[in-house]
Amino acid sequence: MSVLENVEPQLVWKHFDEIRKIPHCSKHEEQIRKYIVTFAKEQQLNYIVDKSGNVLITKPATSKKLKDKPIIILQGHMDMVCEKNSDVDHDFSKDPLKLIRNGDILTADGTTLGADNGIGVATSLAILEDTTIKHGPLECLFTVDEETGLTGAFAMDNDMLQGRIMLNLDSEDWGVLTVGCAGGGDTKINLPLKTKTIPAGATTYKLTVAGLRGGHSGVDIHEQRGNAVKLLGRILWKLNQHTLYLTSINGGDKHNAIPREAYALVSVPSKEAEKVQEIIKQEEQAIAREIKPIDPNVTVKIEEQSQQKQCLDTSSQWNLLNLIHGLPHGIVKMSYDIPGLVQTSTNLAKVTVSDKEALLQLSSRSSIMSELQTLRDHIRSIAELTDASVSEDDPYPGWQPNLESKLLQTSKDIYREMYGEEPKVEAIHAGLECGIIGEKFPGMDMISIGPTIKYPHSPDEQVHIKTVEHFYNYVTQILAKV
Numbered sequence: 001m002s003v004l005e006n007v008e009p010q011l012v013w014k015h016f017d018e019i020r021k022i023p024h025c026s027k028h029e030e031q032i033r034k035y036i037v038t039f040a041k042e043q044q045l046n047y048i049v050d051k052s053g054n055v056l057i058t059k060p061a062t063s064k065k066l067k068d069k070p071i072i073i074l075q076g077h078m079d080m081v082c083e084k085n086s087d088v089d090h091d092f093s094k095d096p097l098k099l100i101r102n103g104d105i106l107t108a109d110g111t112t113l114g115a116d117n118g119i120g121v122a123t124s125l126a127i128l129e130d131t132t133i134k135h136g137p138l139e140c141l142f143t144v145d146e147e148t149g150l151t152g153a154f155a156m157d158n159d160m161l162q163g164r165i166m167l168n169l170d171s172e173d174w175g176v177l178t179v180g181c182a183g184g185g186d187t188k189i190n191l192p193l194k195t196k197t198i199p200a201g202a203t204t205y206k207l208t209v210a211g212l213r214g215g216h217s218g219v220d221i222h223e224q225r226g227n228a229v230k231l232l233g234r235i236l237w238k239l240n241q242h243t244l245y246l247t248s249i250n251g252g253d254k255h256n257a258i259p260r261e262a263y264a265l266v267s268v269p270s271k272e273a274e275k276v277q278e279i280i281k282q283e284e285q286a287i288a289r290e291i292k293p294i295d296p297n298v299t300v301k302i303e304e305q306s307q308q309k310q311c312l313d314t315s316s317q318w319n320l321l322n323l324i325h326g327l328p329h330g331i332v333k334m335s336y337d338i339p340g341l342v343q344t345s346t347n348l349a350k351v352t353v354s355d356k357e358a359l360l361q362l363s364s365r366s367s368i369m370s371e372l373q374t375l376r377d378h379i380r381s382i383a384e385l386t387d388a389s390v391s392e393d394d395p396y397p398g399w400q401p402n403l404e405s406k407l408l409q410t411s412k413d414i415y416r417e418m419y420g421e422e423p424k425v426e427a428i429h430a431g432l433e434c435g436i437i438g439e440k441f442p443g444m445d446m447i448s449i450g451p452t453i454k455y456p457h458s459p460d461e462q463v464h465i466k467t468v469e470h471f472y473n474y475v476t477q478i479l480a481k482v
Contacts, residue, residue, distance in 0.1 A: 019035070028079075033053055033078060056142075070165055075168050075169065075170075076170055078121060087110075108459070125140075149186070153433040167475060167478065170433070174471060177412065184364055188361050189360040194313045195355060205302050215456070218430030221258070221330060221365075227329050229251040231287055231298075246312050254349065256347070329346060346375055
């Protein structure tokens with residue numbers, strides 16, 4: 001029996017239970033798109049699939065009396081961040097997610113859950129199927145590749161949507177109406193490397209930083225969680241003051257996930273092995289003291305390996321370690337206007353080393369576009385000091401809050417009527433497709449809402465089941481009354 005058996009609202013969980021069985025990592029949405037299109041055909045609803053793979057399903061008003069109401073758009077994204085713990089045997093290209101329910105909390109077994117944005121997608125599908133609710137004409141938009149570059153939103157044609165009122169279903173705090181978000185852009189750094197032969201009489205170790213919480217590089221960046229790449233780089237930089245032969249370093253995966261694990265293959269003269277191990281132990285203790293309140297399970301492990309033959313030459317090794325140690329990560333500036341809101345940040349998301357080059361990726365965010373560009377220029381200037389080459393993705397726009405929004409006022413009134421309290425109205429530091437959609441379709445009145453989803457983009461991801469029911473009921477009331 002499914003752990004979601006008889007959980008309300010049943011239509012939402014029915015679709016979510018199907019979605020979690022379907023591979024839908026970013027850039028691999030073919031099967032979930034097929035599921036959505038098949039659903040539209042079965043429900044005899046009109047749909048289109050655009051050139052980038054976005055799906056738009058339209059549904060007429062539920063009665064003649066409601067047919068002249070304004071079109072409302074429900075919007076979410078089909079892809080999920082596919083992250084797993086290193087000791088978990090799971091193939092995201094074919095294996096269904098394994099759900100675990102503990103009371104009101106739903107998680108997956110050692111992997112991301114895909115509640116971001118599977119709950120939003122399932123909610124739209126449930127509303128399209130639900131015959132008990134009343135609403136005017138609907139447009140339900142399902143975009144591709146939101147997590148790795150907002151590709152689907154960028155690729156939409158400017159005439160795809162007719163409505164100018166939109167509920168984005170991709171927020172993660174129940175009781176919060178999101179009215180603004182940060183813009184952002186990625187930076188990729190390519191550092192050429194040269195190698196040399198490791199001298200005889202050396203011992204090789206695998207050095208691993210693990211046990212970190214990771215998380216979403218926008219939503220969770222204010223907590224100042226540990227970054228495995230930065231911490232490993234710090235240890236290696238300290239070791240490089242002595243005799244060190246670095247063969248490789250790898251860490252991080254997704255551009256919008258704070259790295260949880262990183263490892264390096266290093267060799268040291270066997271006579272210095274004891275001193276090296278002592279330095280690593282001291283750094284582990286120092287790191288644990290510094291981040292214990294937020295990352296209590298951090299570990300630094302050293303394991304002897306078979307002897308390596310090649311390592312980076314001295315210049316390449318210093319360039320790489322100075323680059324990792326010197327690049328910024330975390331909060332750059334807090335907002336002057338909104339207390340507690342991160343205004344600008346960056347995430348050193350990934351490093352990989354091959355024989356000839358090191359590749360590093362950073363994801364930067366800001367609610368002020370000039371500040372975002374200044375930060376990216378800062379990153380470029382550091383990289384170019386090491387003779388690395390830098391490429392930058394086009395930035396995506398932020399979403400400026402409109403506190404006079406009619407949709408916002410109505411949604412606040414409905415929330416107050418339903419729950420007897422005021423909802424919070426906030427802007428977030430994460431990126432949402434609202435910024436791009438608002439730019440493509442002038443005059444779009446938008447809010448973003450969702451149930452409570454904790455620790456997205458990490459294997460600790462969880463959704464609070466009861467808030468999904470509140471969320472669904474709230475969305476249907478907005479549809480009925482806007």
